[in-house]
Amino acid sequence: DQQVKQNSPSLSVQEGRISILNCDYTNSMFDYFLWYKKYPAEGPTFLISISSIKDKNEDGRFTVFLNKSAKHLSLHIVPSQPGDSAVYFCAAYTGKLIFGQGTTLQVKP
């Protein structure tokens, strides 16, 4: 029973363009939704979060959108930079973190 799903294992975009990473969830009781970023041989690092009562949160180049009716959230990165190339994990929180499988983003120069 996978409560948080990232259906795209990989995404490739051109530098300067928008990257959109998607995530679906099944449990409407989640309090917060988060995105973590992971570089090889490093642990995941917290990137941005959104409360379940919000529909948008922005932090610099990163914006997270939450569509509760669709149980869907997305991370937009604008403009994308080569240093953004990493694995991005969507996670949901209700007492503990539940992670998606991750999406590998490659930003090409």
Added chain:
Amino acid sequence: SAVISQKPSRDICQRGTSLTIQCQVDSQVTMMFWYRQQPGQSLTLIATANQGSEATYESGFVIDKFPISRPNLTFSTLTVSNMSPEDSSIYLCSVYLGLSAYEQYFGPGTRLTVT
């Protein structure tokens, strides 16, 4: 933030043996967590380790297989016991600093291969 180190960074072990993974934090923290990431899978919480009490294990994980120690507020160990190839994973520790309930800081992970 917190600086978290793990030892070893990687290991190759034979089935039937055990491996103890260490996690060291540069500040005192109440809650530490151990996760497993199997190949191509998501991070899965194994247990929560609080200093001075027994670890709390998630469904599907048992103390006999994954004993955890938490001797003080900056250190914890996870042992993977009687290993089989299915235990080949990345094991990560993380900490909660109390700033927000969901923001955790992760160590670099231990890549374990069981042959």
